[in-house]
Amino acid sequence: VRFRDYLIASIGMLPGTLLFVYSGQVAGDVAVLATGAGVERGTGYYLVLALGLLATATVTVWVTRIARNALRQETGSRE
Known part of the structure; x- marks a missing residue:
């Protein structure tokens, strides 16, 4: 998967x-x-929000690398 395609899909x-x-x-605010x-x-609140965003980005990159490597192994491609 090219980076451009990955980026467009991520933005989507x-x-x-x-x-x-x-x-x-909103559900949390209503409950409170x-x-x-x-x-x-x-x-x-803002610290947890920032950490959550960082964790989401990190896991997204990590899973993408794992998936890309798995696809390369299956297709035999070295792109």
Whole structure:
């Protein structure tokens, strides 16, 4: 898989991913508001958000490399 194709496909997956993230965040905020508490977004919130983004990017690259190597072995290609 060429990098250009991979990049385009990855960008194409972003809207769905953002929808799931937003839905989860809204559900969490609704649950907190239902208890009568306010929604706090301090340093910890943004730290966890950044770590989650970093973990997602890392795993995506890792799985892509594994899949690319598996495809190369199956097809015998050295592209």
